[in-house]
Amino acid sequence: MSTYVRWFSEIGIEDVPEVGGKNASLGEMYRNLTQEGVRVPNGFAVTATAYRHYLQANRLEEKLHGYLDGLDYDNVEALQKAGEACRKAIIESEIPDDLKEEIVANYAKLKEEYGENLSLAVRSSATAEDSPEASFAGQNDTYLNIQGDEALLDAYKRCLASNFTDRSLHYKHDNHFDWAKVYLSVVVMKMVRSDKGASGVMFSLDTETGFKDVVFINAAWGLGENVVQGTIDPDSFYVHKPTYEKGFRAVLKRRLGSKELKMVFTDTLNTDNIAVEYTKNIETTPEERSRFCISDDDVMVLADYAIKVERHYSEKAGYHKPMDMEWAKDGEDGHLYMVQARPETVESQKKGDILEIYHLKERGRVLVTGRAVGTKIGQGKVRYIPDVKHLDQFQPGEVLVADTTTPDWEPVMKTAAAIVTNKGGRTCHAAIVSRELGIPAVVGAEGATKILETGQDVTVSCAEGESGFVYEGILPFEIEKVDLSGLPKPKTEIMMNLGNPDQAFSLASLPVDGIGLARMEFIINEYIKAHPMALRHPEKVDDATREQLETLSRAYDDMVDFFVKTLSEGVATIAAAVYPNPCVVRMSDFKTNEYATLTGGKFFEPEEDNPMIGFRGAARYSHPAYEEGFALECAAMKRAREVIGMENIILMIPFCRRVEEGKKVVETMAKYGLKKGEKGLKIYVMCEIPNNVIQIDAFSEIFDGFSIGSNDLTQLTLGVDRDSEIVAFDYDERDPGVLKMIELAVEGCQRNHRHSGICGQAPSDYPEVAEFLVKLGIDSMSLNPDSVLRTIRDVVKLEEKLGRK
Missing domain, CATH: 3.50.30.10 (Phosphohistidine domain)
Structure with missing residues (x-):
């Protein structure tokens, strides 16, 4: 048995004191997860015992103490001077013969597995590294594409010296690690040729919000250092873990990064034929920048790896353990490899409610x-x-x-x-x-x-x-x-209005019963930016507009693919934040003047004197001027429910003026694959036109539920244009006539055993309207996020007063 070398197959997470966090984790994955289909390149650890042997054989301890004892770590100049002296002392020392022989012999064994042309990644692995309290991110050095005995031994010495970089010394000081007790083990492993492929990092939660139901992946062309150091803007992807576990295989959300640079290998050698520069950055091509650097299939493989790694480490720890991982795609064999895993060190450490x-x-x-x-x-x-x-x-x-x-x-x-x-x-x-x-x-x-x-x-x-x-x-x-642990739950369902997918995960911790109104308009306006009919018929727009449409959709198969994927992923992201609770998604409700401002919109929209009560909502969906656009909306919602797996999505029809119009819309949706009742699909209607209230019994035969839109219902009940400042004083959701309309709507829902909800502004702005709704026994109130917590408290008090528990 080797004295100074241990193979990945011989080590696990319990061996951190001897091989450091990076090696221990690679060994843990190699031993336990390769049989589950997680690819980990083979290799070995040069141990902490070898590091101590190196220091002792060269009598370095006394020198290092001389440089570092009593050092003022906040004096940048003194720190730089001491660090440089430590590194010089280590690099100028010799590797003891017995250690040198073991490293070279085990390198030869690794070549037997991978072939004579094998190149190596030689990476530092500090023995206090990757603990839950500190990430040691980027503190010590890594050397890539190493070939030959002399180059390997040189890289080994440089890794040892990197235990004394300025940044590493300061980091140890800040985190109360004794530098003399942080030993340096070194990883020697098969080099994954991501210089010819792609690489990146991923987390088994959302790094900004701590939302635990997603895998978050960043990706770039070439070696991973650009992603880690932030020198480029990477592609990013989310995968939803609960639906992945149910068998759905689709990206939840994606963002194209500009990926301006690609890190590749260089062959700059010194006179001893040892590399002095290992990598260089080159500019990516316009084609590389305009497309995603990994495929959706690759994203699914990485999500599978992340879920398996998190599950393994969580089972071993006995509690949920989110992970921070590095991966690489080999451009030669086409495979994806896990090259590092460590506990996530920020969101997972937050305690309490x-x-x-x-x-x-x-x-x-x-x-x-x-x-x-x-x-x-x-x-x-x-x-x-x-x-x-x-x-x-x-x-x-x-x-x-x-x-x-x-x-x-x-x-x-x-x-x-x-x-x-x-x-x-x-x-x-x-x-x-x-x-x-x-x-x-x-x-x-x-x-x-x-x-x-x-x-x-x-x-x-x-x-x-x-x-x-x-x-x-x-x-x-x-x-x-807010202390969520002491927040009681009301009987009335409290839901949330949300249109911006970017806010979804940060609001996921709010104690709501679902999303009561997810508007498509924000996603179309902010992410798609183009009129659906223009994307469906680019031949009907001018050359300049067509060029804009091509630029917007360049990373996708075609313009229709761009619309369907972007809309479905935006909506699915909102639904994921409350999954498996319901997410009520309203089909598009742009007015003609709003649609006209989208790229290409002016070629398809009529000019109206009063768009507020014109060609909007349900009237558009089966009309020849927009039916093909509505078909794209339906395709996106079908994809969000059936491909991405957000079966909690309920669809809602806005501004449905007449009963016949309601029937026609439901038929049109079925024509495009969204059949009410099939695969659990529910279809609601906005109750925002007086006729919806007057004929609620007839509308109840068509739709599964109603959501009162107090904004338009107030406008149409009082005959006030809510966009007009001059009559704004007459616009008041608390008017007795408006409240009577709401009362009749809720009673109609109860009479017909249909869901009753409200998603207008009124209960967010006026606590007395929320109180009125609770007294009526409405099923749910959907509020703006900033009024959710206040309303929960108010509703609980009111329900107690009314004797409802």
């Missing part, structure tokens, strides 16, 4: 936008730091603005009020560290270093969904803290 919600009380001028990290708000004066040499200029409490960050920046990052970077996705270095420190960050904010000026007051908001905003000035905000 205290929900903190940050609310920006007013908004200012938006200076830059990017990807939000976390859900907090930070503010202060901007400090632009161009490179590591200028770090000493940074003052605690400032907003750090940089092109990108590396582990060397961590000593100042922890003192920042917020962080903004030009580059990076939500799993880049700046994002990982900000998350760990609980500091809001906006990454991938293109042009931030040119637009934001040192000394300028800004507010950095990550409290508005996946997009992060940097506002001009110091804006007021508040933090709402």
Whole structure:
């Protein structure tokens, strides 16, 4: 048996003290998950015993103590000097002969498995690494595409020396690790040729919100360092775990990243024929930027890996253990490999049921936008730091603005009020560290270093969904803290209105009974940006518009595929936030003037004097001018329910004027694959026109439920245009006539055993309307997210007063 080397098949997670977190986890996966179909490249660990042997044989301990004992870690210059001296001492020492022989002999064995042309990944694995308390993300060095005995031995020495980089020393100090007791083991494993393929990171939860029902994957061309360090904007994907486990195989949500660079290998050698530069970045081609770097099938394989890894580690720990993983796709054999797994170190460490919600009380001028990290708000004066040499200029409490960050920046990052970077996705270095420190960050904010000026007051908001905003000035905000453990559940169902998929996961922890109104319009407006008929018939628009449509849909099979996938994934993301509770999705309710503003819309929409009561809602769906557009909506909803697996989606028809129109819409939906009652499909109707109330018995024969739209019902009952400022004083949902209409609607639902709900603005704005609805015995109220918690408390008190429990 080897003294200094242990193969992956011989080690597991319990061997961290001897082989470090990275090796232990690779061994754990290799031993336990390869038989379940998770691919892990084979390799071996050069142990912590070997590290201690190296130090002792070269009498290095005394030298290292001399450099580091009494060091002021906050003195950047002193830290740099001490770290450099430590690394030089290690690299200039010799590997003991017995250790050298074992490393070379085991490399030869690995070549027997993979062939003489095998190249290696040589990676540091610190013995305190990847504990739940600290990620050690990017603290120690990795060397890739290593071939030959001398190159391997050189890379081994460099890994040992990286235990004493400035960033690694400071990180150990900050996390109360004794540097003399953090030993360096080294991973020697088959190199996955992702330089010719793709790579990235993934998490078994959503990193920003802690939402546990998804796998979150980031991907880029080439080696994974660009994703980790945040030098590029990667592709991202979500997969919904509960529906995956039920057998559905579809991406829940995707975003095309620009992937500006690709890291590949270089052959820069020194006079001893040993690589001095291992990698280089090259620009990606326009074609590579315009398409996703992995296929949907690849995403499903990765999701399978992530679920199996999380399940294994959770079973071993005896509690739910979200995981942070690295993967690589080999461009030579086409296979996907797991190359690292460690416990997720931020969201999984949060304890208790205290929900903190940050609310920006007013908004200012938006200076830059990017990807939000976390859900907090930070503010202060901007400090632009161009490179590591200028770090000493940074003052605690400032907003750090940089092109990108590396582990060397961590000593100042922890003192920042917020962080903004030009580059990076939500799993880049700046994002990982900000998350760990609980500091809001906006990454991938293109042009931030040119637009934001040192000394300028800004507010950095990550409290508005996946997009992060940097506002001009110091804006007021508040933090709402709610103890969910003591929140009682009312008998009346409290649901939530939500149209923005980017906010879905951050609101998933609210104690609601589902989504009462998910509007399609936001997704069409913000993500698709094009008129459905223009995408269906690009030949009917002019050349300039057709070019815009082609640009929007370039990452998809065709324009129809773009519409169907984008709409289905947007809606499914909202439904996933409350799964398996119901999610009521309203089919499109744009008015003609709103549709006309979409790309290509002017070629298909008539001009109307009063669009508010014109060609909108149900009237459009079977009309020759829009039926093909409605068919695309139906295809998207069928995909969301039957391919992605969101069977909790209930569809709702807006602005249905007449009973005959209702019948025609239900027939049209069946024609396009959405048959009421089939696969549990329910179809509701908006109750927002007086005729819906007057003929509620007849409408009840067609639809499964009603959702009162108090906005339009008020408008049409009182004869007030709600868009007109001059008569705004006459628009009041609390008018006795409006309340009588609502009362008749609820009674009609009860009489016909149909679901009754309300999704208009009234109960969100007026507690007295919510009280009125509870007294009527309405089944559900759907509210804006910011009024959910207040209304739950009010409804519980009222129900107790009425003797309902």
